[in-house]
Amino acid sequence: MANNGTVVVGVIAAVALIFTLFVYFDSNTENVLNEVNVTNETHTHSADDITGVTQSIEGVAEKAEGIAEVVDKVESIEKKIESIEKKIESIAEMVEADMEFSLAEIFGIAEESVVQVNVLRGNDGGIGSGFVYSNEGYIITNQHVVKDSTKVTVTFLDGESYIGDVVGIDRDLDIAVVKVNASNSTYLQPLIIGDSSKLTVGEKIVAIGNPFGLSGSMTSGIVSQIGRLLPQDTGYSIPNVIQTDAAINPGNSGGPLFNMKGEVVGINTAIQSATGEFTGVGFAVPSNTVKKVVPVLIRDGEFKHPWMGISGTDVDPELAEMRDLKSSKGFVVISVIEGSPAEKAGMKGVTQTREKDGREFPVDGDIIVAIDGKTVRKISDILIHLQREKAIGDEMILTVLRTGVSFDLTMILEERPR
Numbered sequence: 001m002a003n004n005g006t007v008v009v010g011v012i013a014a015v016a017l018i019f020t021l022f023v024y025f026d027s028n029t030e031n032v033l034n035e036v037n038v039t040n041e042t043h044t045h046s047a048d049d050i051t052g053v054t055q056s057i058e059g060v061a062e063k064a065e066g067i068a069e070v071v072d073k074v075e076s077i078e079k080k081i082e083s084i085e086k087k088i089e090s091i092a093e094m095v096e097a098d099m100e101f102s103l104a105e106i107f108g109i110a111e112e113s114v115v116q117v118n119v120l121r122g123n124d125g126g127i128g129s130g131f132v133y134s135n136e137g138y139i140i141t142n143q144h145v146v147k148d149s150t151k152v153t154v155t156f157l158d159g160e161s162y163i164g165d166v167v168g169i170d171r172d173l174d175i176a177v178v179k180v181n182a183s184n185s186t187y188l189q190p191l192i193i194g195d196s197s198k199l200t201v202g203e204k205i206v207a208i209g210n211p212f213g214l215s216g217s218m219t220s221g222i223v224s225q226i227g228r229l230l231p232q233d234t235g236y237s238i239p240n241v242i243q244t245d246a247a248i249n250p251g252n253s254g255g256p257l258f259n260m261k262g263e264v265v266g267i268n269t270a271i272q273s274a275t276g277e278f279t280g281v282g283f284a285v286p287s288n289t290v291k292k293v294v295p296v297l298i299r300d301g302e303f304k305h306p307w308m309g310i311s312g313t314d315v316d317p318e319l320a321e322m323r324d325l326k327s328s329k330g331f332v333v334i335s336v337i338e339g340s341p342a343e344k345a346g347m348k349g350v351t352q353t354r355e356k357d358g359r360e361f362p363v364d365g366d367i368i369v370a371i372d373g374k375t376v377r378k379i380s381d382i383l384i385h386l387q388r389e390k391a392i393g394d395e396m397i398l399t400v401l402r403t404g405v406s407f408d409l410t411m412i413l414e415e416r417p418r
Helices: 002-034 047-098 103-110 287-300 317-322 341-345 379-389
Strands: 036-038 041-043 114-121 124-132 138-141 151-155 161-170 175-180 204-209 217-231 237-244 256-258 264-271 282-286 310-314 331-336 353-356 359-362 367-371 395-402 405-412
Touching: 103 204, 103 217, 103 256, 114 138, 124 204, 138 287, 151 175, 161 287, 175 287, 204 264, 217 282, 217 379, 237 264, 237 287, 237 379, 264 287, 282 287, 287 379, 317 353, 317 359, 331 341, 341 405, 367 379
Parallel strands: none
Antiparallel strands: 036 041, 114 124, 114 151, 124 138, 138 175, 151 161, 161 175, 204 217, 204 256, 217 237, 237 282, 256 264, 264 282, 310 331, 331 367, 353 359, 367 395, 395 405
């Protein structure tokens, strides 16, 4: 019984101790809730304050979710606007493609912007054409029109004339820029320069100029071919030239060649003739060359061309057979100029030839079959790529065949020497 009493007393004591500890910890917990300690500084907040902060945070979270929804909707609207803009651009392109002017309308657009260019060379003189490039007074014409001139006179449609200064020339491309200071700015109505890369064989075109001094003359024809090479007396050729059957005669040089949208797509430059008069084959420098070169001529007075430093010949069926080639496309490197980009790239020229049927064939020498991944059919493909895409200091990858093995050479283009 004594033991049972001891146990009962022990249990009662234990319960009392537990109850005391519970009250103590409960009291301390209440104190903790009533006071919050923050590092470096003590701030006292009530439990209600903490609850309010929690609710505020929840409110901010809800607003953030709302903002996220708005952002998603804005992004969706932006995508729809972008889609609409693309559709508008597509419609505009279709409208532009279908919009063509009559010959009379093109003449009306152009006549006040096409000029006559008269030059003096000592006791001699000459005449050509040109057109207004900008309202700052820059006139485009051919280099051969103003070559070695001591005086240049630019005459507009109504007969008003101004002395012009030659501010830039490119002999290799036969392009020149003349500057006039017209007292009446209404004379300076620039023509729109179009995209010559969009021309197609058979497309109608118009030439305006001053053949034989007959000012403001218009002729029409078609694009006979594109991508021609036109050799110059500098030893280089103008690449990507437009061939046309529109009548071009002496005096037309430097005048604009138009598409039927009234855009300049070329500068009338030369004819192929044994008599010096038109025989159905005329040539024009493409407008994309004008757009690349003329701003540089205005700024610097000259245009520096990229250069490879090779000479050679196109592959033909006989040469392909002699060299056991699978294709008659490509350009055979005959010689590599010492110190040129081609030599630095490791290109090899011809060292041996073999005669067959009275013709000398190169037995070796690298054959260029591609340039920057584009197939090379003949030298014109290389020159057009250089003119369109490259500048001095650019890297160019040449795919060549050497002893039946194809591999790539990397070339860094340098300035064309004079």
